[in-house]
Amino acid sequence: MNDIDLSNINITIVGLGLIGGSFAKSIRENINLKNLWAIDVDENVLSTAEKLKIIDKGFINPKFPLQNSDIIILCIYPNLTIKFIKDNINDFKQNAIITDTSGIKHKIVQEVNSFIRDDLDFIGGHPMAGKEVNGFSNSNDNIFYNAQYILTPSKRSNLTNINILKVLLSELKFEAVTELTPESHDHIIAYTSHLPHIIACALVNNVANNTCSCIGGSFKDATRVANINASLWSELLIENKDAVLEEVDKFIGDINNIYKLIESNEQEYLRLYLEKSCEKRKMMKV
Amino acid sequence: MNDIDLSNINITIVGLGLIGGSFAKSIRENINLKNLWAIDVDENVLSTAEKLKIIDKGFINPKFPLQNSDIIILCIYPNLTIKFIKDNINDFKQNAIITDTSGIKHKIVQEVNSFIRDDLDFIGGHPMAGKEVNGFSNSNDNIFYNAQYILTPSKRSNLTNINILKVLLSELKFEAVTELTPESHDHIIAYTSHLPHIIACALVNNVANNTCSCIGGSFKDATRVANINASLWSELLIENKDAVLEEVDKFIGDINNIYKLIESNEQEYLRLYLEKSCEKRKMMKV
Numbered sequence: 001m002n003d004i005d006l007s008n009i010n011i012t013i014v015g016l017g018l019i020g021g022s023f024a025k026s027i028r029e030n031i032n033l034k035n036l037w038a039i040d041v042d043e044n045v046l047s048t049a050e051k052l053k054i055i056d057k058g059f060i061n062p063k064f065p066l067q068n069s070d071i072i073i074l075c076i077y078p079n080l081t082i083k084f085i086k087d088n089i090n091d092f093k094q095n096a097i098i099t100d101t102s103g104i105k106h107k108i109v110q111e112v113n114s115f116i117r118d119d120l121d122f123i124g125g126h127p128m129a130g131k132e133v134n135g136f137s138n139s140n141d142n143i144f145y146n147a148q149y150i151l152t153p154s155k156r157s158n159l160t161n162i163n164i165l166k167v168l169l170s171e172l173k174f175e176a177v178t179e180l181t182p183e184s185h186d187h188i189i190a191y192t193s194h195l196p197h198i199i200a201c202a203l204v205n206n207v208a209n210n211t212c213s214c215i216g217g218s219f220k221d222a223t224r225v226a227n228i229n230a231s232l233w234s235e236l237l238i239e240n241k242d243a244v245l246e247e248v249d250k251f252i253g254d255i256n257n258i259y260k261l262i263e264s265n266e267q268e269y270l271r272l273y274l275e276k277s278c279e280k281r282k283m284m285k286v
Numbered sequence: 287m288n289d290i291d292l293s294n295i296n297i298t299i300v301g302l303g304l305i306g307g308s309f310a311k312s313i314r315e316n317i318n319l320k321n322l323w324a325i326d327v328d329e330n331v332l333s334t335a336e337k338l339k340i341i342d343k344g345f346i347n348p349k350f351p352l353q354n355s356d357i358i359i360l361c362i363y364p365n366l367t368i369k370f371i372k373d374n375i376n377d378f379k380q381n382a383i384i385t386d387t388s389g390i391k392h393k394i395v396q397e398v399n400s401f402i403r404d405d406l407d408f409i410g411g412h413p414m415a416g417k418e419v420n421g422f423s424n425s426n427d428n429i430f431y432n433a434q435y436i437l438t439p440s441k442r443s444n445l446t447n448i449n450i451l452k453v454l455l456s457e458l459k460f461e462a463v464t465e466l467t468p469e470s471h472d473h474i475i476a477y478t479s480h481l482p483h484i485i486a487c488a489l490v491n492n493v494a495n496n497t498c499s500c501i502g503g504s505f506k507d508a509t510r511v512a513n514i515n516a517s518l519w520s521e522l523l524i525e526n527k528d529a530v531l532e533e534v535d536k537f538i539g540d541i542n543n544i545y546k547l548i549e550s551n552e553q554e555y556l557r558l559y560l561e562k563s564c565e566k567r568k569m570m571k572v
Contacts, residue, residue, distance in 0.1 A: 128502035216414035277487035
């Protein structure tokens with residue numbers, strides 16, 4: 001796997017926002033390759049990235065970079081990811097690897113695989129990294145350092161291609177790359193990412209001026225991600241509806257267990273519950 | 287208020303744990319006073335603090351330091367706070383100011399005021415600061431920097447005494463000292479502190495080994511405080527039961543509103559809800 005040579009390949013990033021921009025900066029910083037191109041609808045972002053020498057060239061029209069790229073990394077919204085691949089399916093280079101970075105995987109992998117050309121390999125991806133700000137100007141390669149990366153290859157994915165992506169990602173300093181099925185990914189992520197975002201947004205709902213003087217670290221941290229990209233997240237949550245609602249149900253059940261212990265003054269059982277939570281949190285090692 | 291001179295007073299800290307230790311270190315670092323004493327049941331902690339010159343002297347027996355201290359800062363559990371003041375009510379110096387640091391205020395202020403000597407002034411306090419570790423060895427004056435402090439004077443509190451505490455606390459580099467009634471404190475804190483702790487503990491309940499590779503910042507941050515002092519928190523939550531259960535009910539209502547929007551595929555209404563949350567979070571300015 002370490003024999004893989006990236007020095008003669010072209011990579012194109014589709015969408016130079018927070019994640020796409022961070023990918024571009026990280027690839028430029030860490031990888032010796034032939035060409036790094038980007039496709040975006042915003043000419044200004046492309047010319048800024050060109051001037052800063054973060055990309056070799058930017059394109060509004062995807063034809064040329066797609067026809068000449070070995071790896072294409074899509075950094076756009078979930079449904080737009082499917083649409084972009086479908087609209088440009090005839091323009092991808094023979095045997096190209098296409099990957100994405102969106103927060104849901106089952107629907108994307110299933111739909112893309114339903115129309116993809118036989119020679120192309122779509123391998124879904126999801127960097128467990130982000131920021132409470134959007135756009136290329138906020139992108140930074142350091143958001144990837146020590147973050148987790150999930151790849152969701154399908155049965156038709158080629159082992160060599162999976163390894164190429166793994167080598168690429170490890171060069172970008174992700175802490176670990178884990179392979180999951182698209183279904184497992186969506187289920188686990190409903191719990192570890194979608195649920196905490198829902199909680200954060202619900203929790204800030206009653207914040208008022210007179211509450212602010214009483215805000216400590218616990219409230220700050222639990223609501224940090226309420227500073228949310230509402231368009232993206234309304235799409236993610238609905239696209240992952242079944243798993244999300246199941247996790248919300250489980251969580252409300254857990255909250256109700258604590259509620260009942262408090263209500264009935266069961267201080268010793270409450271202490272045991274909190275102690276178990278404390279042990280589980282320590283087990284997480286993060 | 288700035289004319290207040292602390293250089294000729296004695297302060298005693300009761301309980302040299304995380305908060306008491308941090309108070310001792312911060313007072314030693316920032317305030318020129320006559321004597322800084324501490325009372326604790328653990329002789330080792332007292333002698334360590336003495337050797338490090340953080341306190342001038344430590345006492346197992348509270349009589350001498352209480353009889354000679356102008357300000358007493360209790361840094362022990364809520365019910366123990368009440369018991370300590372009651373057990374030692376005849377030993378406090380004439381006109382002393384007694385304050386505490388525990389996370390609930392109504393019960394403590396009410397009970398202490400029911401038996402306190404007329405010349406003494408009990409003014410409840412609550413530093414909005416902490417750590418996921420306990421004990422003197424983890425104490426650090428930097429946990430107070432830029433943190434909020436709540437004081438809950440009662441009707442019998444003397445204005446000069448309140449001001450003395452405010453001067454003391456501002457010297458310890460708290461960002462702001464806010465006065466609230468004990469009842470308001472408990473209600474607001476149920477929302478801004480007790481609720482996020484309950485959420486964190488409920489949220490880690492389903493964590494498993496295969497979830498860990500999918501953990502990003504949102505889950506880490508929302509569960510940070512699940513690393514909890516279970517004995518202290520089981521007491522706090524039950525002592526503030528009415529306000530806590532009311533806030534949990536409201537929160538479940540807010541979660542259910544999001545649930546229904548997802549369930550019925552109301553993407554545009556969901557986007558608006560999340561956008562409102564985002565604005566509220568930005569308003570918090572923390």
